[in-house]
Amino acid sequence: DAGITQSPRHKVTETGTPVTLRCHQTENHRYMYWYRQDPGHGLRLIHYSYGVKDTDKGEVSDGYSVSRSKTEDFLLTLESATSSQTSVYFCAISDPGLANYEQYFGPGTRLTVT
Amino acid sequence: DQQVKQNSPSLSVQEGRISILNCDYTNSMFDYFLWYKKYPAEGPTFLISISSIKDKNEDGRFTVFLNKSAKHLSLHIVPSQPGDSAVYFCAASFASGTYKYIFGTGTRLKVLA
Numbered sequence: 312d313a314g315i316t317q318s319p320r321h322k323v324t325e326t327g328t329p330v331t332l333r334c335h336q337t338e339n340h341r342y343m344y345w346y347r348q349d350p351g352h353g354l355r356l357i358h359y360s361y362g363v364k365d366t367d368k369g370e371v372s373d374g375y376s377v378s379r380s381k382t383e384d385f386l387l388t389l390e391s392a393t394s395s396q397t398s399v400y401f402c403a404i405s406d407p408g409l410a411n412y413e414q415y416f417g418p419g420t421r422l423t424v425t
Numbered sequence: 426d427q428q429v430k431q432n433s434p435s436l437s438v439q440e441g442r443i444s445i446l447n448c449d450y451t452n453s454m455f456d457y458f459l460w461y462k463k464y465p466a467e468g469p470t471f472l473i474s475i476s477s478i479k480d481k482n483e484d485g486r487f488t489v490f491l492n493k494s495a496k497h498l499s500l501h502i503v504p505s506q507p508g509d510s511a512v513y514f515c516a517a518s519f520a521s522g523t524y525k526y527i528f529g530t531g532t533r534l535k536v537l538a
Binding site: 315353355356361370401403405411413414416417418419 | 459466516528
């Protein structure tokens with residue numbers, strides 16, 4: 312299994328508060344991603360990174376920011392959490408060296424915004 | 426606008442029979458496709474992939490077929506086992522070098538013992 316951890320695994324927060332989710336990898340993979348999974352929508356890309364300090368938006372980036380100051384860590388910040396951001400968040404990693412161009416996913420963080 | 430669609434939200438199959446999961450896409454520029462399996466409370470795990478230059482790829486009990494003219498791919502699981510019960514996602518990429526994928530909404534497979 313790819314060495315990907317996400318923290319926290321569960322979080323309940325109130326509307327309007329900032330929240331930061333952390334993804335940590337031990338694989339030294341170049342690419343890192345944040346997705347959210349919601350019923351009826353599958354997995355939707357929020358932001359991704361193609362190197363340290365190199366990030367770009369995905370399809371549902373509004374209300375989210377990211378930072379990657381080290382290869383191994385990719386942080387997702389909800390600047391002011393809203394109830395619509397209640398979801399399961401997955402981090403994923405990938406690398407040009409992988410034969411199938413696949414992404415490896417972390418275990419997920421369940422976030423509830425009340 | 427859903428570029429990758431899995432129109433069957435769920436599927437039930439008897440153990441030992443074939444499971445066929447379908448995926449349709451709208452953009453003919455997609456050139457690499459992946460299938461993932463997801464168990465509850467876990468992250469998705471990679472199953473099998475196919476490039477647009479092929480029409481079939483096999484890995485053990487799993488085979489993926491690609492029909493570019495129909496913009497359709499399918500995952501066949503033979504024989505199906507109870508441990509295959511999970512949600513299956515297909516994903517498509519515009520170019521294999523970008524490592525960015527668009528995922529379908531998933532199909533929940535239940536294999537009945």
